[in-house]
Amino acid sequence: MPHDLRFAVRQLARRPWFSAAVAVTLALGIGINTTVFTLVNAALFKPVPLPGGDRLVTVMQERISDPGHMQAVSLPDFRDYREQNHCFADLEAAGQNQGVLSEENNPPERFNLGTVSSGMFDMLRTPPVLGRGFSSADDRPGAAPVLLIGYDVWQKRYGGARDVIGRSVHLDGKPTVIVGVMPPGFKFPNNEEIWRPLVPTAEREKRGRRSLMLFGLLKPGLSQSDAQGDLTVISSRLARAYPKTNRDLTALVQTFQQTFNGGPIKLVFLVMLGAVGFVLLIACANVANLMLSRALGRSREIAVRAAIGASRWQIVRQLLTESILLSSLGGVLGLGLSTFGVRAFDNATQNVGKPFWVQFTMDWRVFAYFAAISVLSGIAFGLLPAWRASRVDLNSALKNGTAGGTFRGGRLTGALVALQFALTVVLLAGAGLMMRSFLTLQRINPFVPAAHLFTARISLPDGKGERYETPESRIRMHDRLEARLAALPGVDQAVLASDFPGLGSQTRDIEIEGRPAPNPKQPPRVAPIFATPNYLATINLPLLGGRALRDPDGETGHEAAVVTRAFAVRYWPGELPIGQRFRFLNDGKPGAWITIVGVCGDIVQDPQSPNPPPVVYLSDRQEPWAWLGLMLRTPGDPAALASSVRAAVQAIDPTLPLFEVQSLPHAIEHNNWFLKVFGSLFLTFALIALTMASVGIYAVVAQSTARRTREIGIRMALGATAGSVVRLVLSRGLRQLAIGLVIGLGGALAVSQLMVHLIGAESPRDPVVFGAVTGLLVSIGLFACWLPARRAAYVQPTEALRSE
Numbered sequence: 001m002p003h004d005l006r007f008a009v010r011q012l013a014r015r016p017w018f019s020a021a022v023a024v025t026l027a028l029g030i031g032i033n034t035t036v037f038t039l040v041n042a043a044l045f046k047p048v049p050l051p052g053g054d055r056l057v058t059v060m061q062e063r064i065s066d067p068g069h070m071q072a073v074s075l076p077d078f079r080d081y082r083e084q085n086h087c088f089a090d091l092e093a094a095g096q097n098q099g100v101l102s103e104e105n106n107p108p109e110r111f112n113l114g115t116v117s118s119g120m121f122d123m124l125r126t127p128p129v130l131g132r133g134f135s136s137a138d139d140r141p142g143a144a145p146v147l148l149i150g151y152d153v154w155q156k157r158y159g160g161a162r163d164v165i166g167r168s169v170h171l172d173g174k175p176t177v178i179v180g181v182m183p184p185g186f187k188f189p190n191n192e193e194i195w196r197p198l199v200p201t202a203e204r205e206k207r208g209r210r211s212l213m214l215f216g217l218l219k220p221g222l223s224q225s226d227a228q229g230d231l232t233v234i235s236s237r238l239a240r241a242y243p244k245t246n247r248d249l250t251a252l253v254q255t256f257q258q259t260f261n262g263g264p265i266k267l268v269f270l271v272m273l274g275a276v277g278f279v280l281l282i283a284c285a286n287v288a289n290l291m292l293s294r295a296l297g298r299s300r301e302i303a304v305r306a307a308i309g310a311s312r313w314q315i316v317r318q319l320l321t322e323s324i325l326l327s328s329l330g331g332v333l334g335l336g337l338s339t340f341g342v343r344a345f346d347n348a349t350q351n352v353g354k355p356f357w358v359q360f361t362m363d364w365r366v367f368a369y370f371a372a373i374s375v376l377s378g379i380a381f382g383l384l385p386a387w388r389a390s391r392v393d394l395n396s397a398l399k400n401g402t403a404g405g406t407f408r409g410g411r412l413t414g415a416l417v418a419l420q421f422a423l424t425v426v427l428l429a430g431a432g433l434m435m436r437s438f439l440t441l442q443r444i445n446p447f448v449p450a451a452h453l454f455t456a457r458i459s460l461p462d463g464k465g466e467r468y469e470t471p472e473s474r475i476r477m478h479d480r481l482e483a484r485l486a487a488l489p490g491v492d493q494a495v496l497a498s499d500f501p502g503l504g505s506q507t508r509d510i511e512i513e514g515r516p517a518p519n520p521k522q523p524p525r526v527a528p529i530f531a532t533p534n535y536l537a538t539i540n541l542p543l544l545g546g547r548a549l550r551d552p553d554g555e556t557g558h559e560a561a562v563v564t565r566a567f568a569v570r571y572w573p574g575e576l577p578i579g580q581r582f583r584f585l586n587d588g589k590p591g592a593w594i595t596i597v598g599v600c601g602d603i604v605q606d607p608q609s610p611n612p613p614p615v616v617y618l619s620d621r622q623e624p625w626a627w628l629g630l631m632l633r634t635p636g637d638p639a640a641l642a643s644s645v646r647a648a649v650q651a652i653d654p655t656l657p658l659f660e661v662q663s664l665p666h667a668i669e670h671n672n673w674f675l676k677v678f679g680s681l682f683l684t685f686a687l688i689a690l691t692m693a694s695v696g697i698y699a700v701v702a703q704s705t706a707r708r709t710r711e712i713g714i715r716m717a718l719g720a721t722a723g724s725v726v727r728l729v730l731s732r733g734l735r736q737l738a739i740g741l742v743i744g745l746g747g748a749l750a751v752s753q754l755m756v757h758l759i760g761a762e763s764p765r766d767p768v769v770f771g772a773v774t775g776l777l778v779s780i781g782l783f784a785c786w787l788p789a790r791r792a793a794y795v796q797p798t799e800a801l802r803s804e
Helices: 001-015 017-044 075-084 151-158 223-242 256-260 265-299 299-307 312-348 366-390 392-399 408-441 471-486 564-570 636-650 662-670 673-707 709-717 722-749 755-759 768-793 799-803
Strands: 056-063 067-069 090-101 106-116 146-149 166-173 172-179 196-198 210-218 250-254 454-461 493-497 508-512 525-531 545-546 560-564 579-587 594-599 613-618 628-633 659-665
Touching: 001 017, 001 312, 017 250, 017 256, 017 366, 017 673, 056 223, 056 256, 056 408, 075 090, 075 210, 075 223, 090 196, 106 151, 106 265, 146 454, 151 508, 172 256, 172 392, 223 755, 250 256, 265 312, 265 525, 299 560, 312 366, 312 673, 366 613, 366 662, 408 662, 408 673, 408 722, 408 768, 454 636, 454 662, 471 628, 471 636, 560 564, 560 722, 564 594, 564 613, 594 613, 659 662, 673 722, 709 722
Parallel strands: 106 196, 146 172, 525 613, 560 594
Antiparallel strands: 056 067, 056 210, 056 250, 090 106, 090 166, 090 210, 146 196, 166 172, 454 628, 454 659, 493 525, 493 628, 508 525, 508 579, 545 594, 560 613, 579 594
């Protein structure tokens, strides 16, 4: 082996350009594979970066009759699980909400709030960096309210002042004392920023009130399946003891990754890992073709080795050593590329709600994967050429000193080229569908003056005993707020709405008067938007018939709606449904009849849904929401309104924070960030694959043409024209291209069905995308074949006949 390695180094040094071409090709394939595996590892496999994170699991409940339907755990169930289990060293509980911090001379702010059992941070072995953590006395009934704040909150809101410990603040309007500051980067369990203890209340003591997720630290030596079996037994016991609330429930033990990064997110990462696997296959096929070409030139050398006693295995071993050395060199270069790629992806996903424990860094899993693909790639692209090269006919090889020798790899090289193009078609089609969906989303609702719309949200505290508990109090707040916002300088129109255009909405079942649903279990559905009357005028949505909403629409006895044309056409085709009625079905119970007073144009409200229900607009008086959206239209820059809008809200209620402050285009872009990021990644992979495939077909055609130089000379000497020579050379390359396109289009049609789940595409078989991909590949493939064909057509017959 040392002799083989030394000889391989000398061989690669003798052909530096060949070695560089192979190394760069492999660096691209190995680099992006290592990059994507680093991302997948961080999101799906790497333990939570906390002490004992490899033993940390989540516990929720699911219905036995509906597996996969997860739900939270009640406080009494949590106590029973903790007291009766035998697999957990610790078991703690947490609930997630939002909380508003307010105090004098400091404007209120809304933060992600975690409500945790007192032993949570002790279980995680993560004490505060300042002050103290929670004690068992903090979560007893009647305990004085205390609060832990995150490091970022401490720095940004309190300037890192150490006297923050012991400071009295208001949390959701209730006096609370800050007792500690958590370490930098700690946001357990899912990007919480502040924490309060889980204090039992009469409401929380109800076994049917489920609002907690449990987090357990497994005992050393025990597995997730052990804990699952243990809690299943306890769940069965609870179901017998409390049949009214627990009859159909069982515990579900999962890893963090399964809980927080399952479903579509997991599918996206796995599809991306499959895509870069295609790129590595293309790189290996390309390099295999290069190695086959090189083997042609070494056929005499290999024959001499065999003649002096080298066995076939020794020849294969020598050639494989060269291949693995090349793949290792490419791997080193690829590792540098992957470091850059991981950093770029991390920067692109900083402000999209990524869980704090997802850290895109390399660990032993990544390096093991990197080492494996580096070695296996060398074997993959080197084994078949080495095996074919070791099959020599000594007589003909030693008699023939030409480059051609006796080795023939035409069919194999053609198959590898077809494979490259087939895989490239699949990648380009997937990337094209993603990018087209992103561009389409940027162009939805062109009539909406998005660049001049300011959006923000407030949340009115409407719990029991709160100042906005009743619908009447919320309506009064809506009226005051709308009037004050409309009076701000630079504001043309101001509306309050449950949802903004193009950013989704809730959906509800309805019953249409006089038109019973064919299937009562699947009633018609609509997407209702509750807004102040001038909503349609603010977004330029035209009224096609009837009238717009106005006072007193929405009040009891005056329930009214404006429906979109899509709604009208679906249920009243060919007529204007003014005066027709429908009503909401809330958990099967019908509400008041709502009269249609107008029909407006269509709008795309939920662009990520493959089959969204039609939109209807109702007055905010009918359902005065506490979760309230503010939308202001201005002739200038929407960002300039932020301070004046915040001041207007504070003037009405100084305890209400303004959040999600942004222009409508920024809100839409943030909502669709994954399409932009992952679409760009897939496009990058596809372009790299296209480059490799193009170079591959060029190299194969050029090499094949070079081997046929003498034949071409004879043909031209006998009267063949330049055009016939071009057609002769093109025929083989185009045949390989056609085979690759047919196979690739079939694979792309199958794979593109995943786009429905990933991006909500209405038609994954987009003719524009598939037509563009086909045209691009045919054009590039033709050009790659035409270059060597053109060169062959201008070879002088005398030179061609002397070439061998």
